[in-house]
Amino acid sequence: MSQTHLLDSVPRRQVNFNLDSPELAETYDRVGVRQFNHGKQLIADLDPQPGEQVLDIGSGTGLLGAYVAEKVSPNGRVFGIDPLPHRVDIAARKGQPNFEVHVGRAEDLSQFASNSFDVVYLNSVFHWVEDKPKALAEIFRVLKPGGRLGLNSGDAERPHQSATLLRDAADAAGIPADKQPHGRQLGAVSNAQLQALIDAAGFSDYRGGTRTIVDTVPHAQDLLEWSRSSSFGNSLGKFDPSEETRFRGALQTKLEAYRKPEGILLERYLIFITARKPRAS
Numbered sequence: 001m002s003q004t005h006l007l008d009s010v011p012r013r014q015v016n017f018n019l020d021s022p023e024l025a026e027t028y029d030r031v032g033v034r035q036f037n038h039g040k041q042l043i044a045d046l047d048p049q050p051g052e053q054v055l056d057i058g059s060g061t062g063l064l065g066a067y068v069a070e071k072v073s074p075n076g077r078v079f080g081i082d083p084l085p086h087r088v089d090i091a092a093r094k095g096q097p098n099f100e101v102h103v104g105r106a107e108d109l110s111q112f113a114s115n116s117f118d119v120v121y122l123n124s125v126f127h128w129v130e131d132k133p134k135a136l137a138e139i140f141r142v143l144k145p146g147g148r149l150g151l152n153s154g155d156a157e158r159p160h161q162s163a164t165l166l167r168d169a170a171d172a173a174g175i176p177a178d179k180q181p182h183g184r185q186l187g188a189v190s191n192a193q194l195q196a197l198i199d200a201a202g203f204s205d206y207r208g209g210t211r212t213i214v215d216t217v218p219h220a221q222d223l224l225e226w227s228r229s230s231s232f233g234n235s236l237g238k239f240d241p242s243e244e245t246r247f248r249g250a251l252q253t254k255l256e257a258y259r260k261p262e263g264i265l266l267e268r269y270l271i272f273i274t275a276r277k278p279r280a281s
């Protein structure tokens, strides 16, 4: 596929930020440990150093931002932005003195000066970003020459096992079509689309590929809480109580097929990339 064709085929996912609630945000702060764990891989790739200025885009409840703030202390700072005020509130309460959070979106970084960050990262955020070229242009602007970008994204060619299971369970439970989960992440990109986007934005030193993350799922309720809170209400429709009971039962039955001696294990697939803003640009 040509570069133009790849760029033209990049999805624009419309997201409703008004479906979040204080309860979903608190739940995410508890169960978002999955994103925190793979986020640590992204941070290892970027290797932030003491004294560096870091921007965490889509910082959620601040689990990873607080971790990175410790790495760059005492003189470095992490700025987090997220469109969801309930999550920004929780992140602000993390109490890390060099971690500052604001409401904001990847597509508009006008609150930050050009050439101001050593590192910009998005952990489990890029598939949610509606206008990906605009976000990358903004990231390029705020990075210092030589600054590093790291992100991970759902892989359009490999839906998570949980996404397929949620859709199959909804079918088995007779959930009406308009409330069914999609079975894939709607804004996810392929490796080729992501590389085309990063190249078109002017970055160099592209390194990327899909990684498999294995999660232990204690029971269906845990997977439902994770899915609803990670998508701030966007991935599953509102079920009535009897639909919810049927759905949870069908999901638990399907999950049992994945039980191993260590527990129920599900694979997720994420594209991880790093790139740089060229020194002379």
Ligand SMILES: C[S@@+](CC[C@H](N)C(=O)[O-])C[C@H]1O[C@@H](n2cnc3c(N)ncnc32)[C@H](O)[C@@H]1O
Binding pocket: 015, 032, 035, 036, 039, 057, 058, 059, 060, 061, 062, 063, 064, 081, 082, 083, 084, 087, 104, 105, 106, 107, 122, 123, 124, 125, 128, 129, 130, 230, 231, 232
């Ligand atoms: C699965 S959470 C990940 C949160 C955090 N990065 C972590 O590792 O725990 C996805 C986050 O992306 C944020 N998000 C969605 N669209 C965004 C956009 N256009 N710009 C910035 N953040 C966005 C959501 O508000 C949500 O907090």
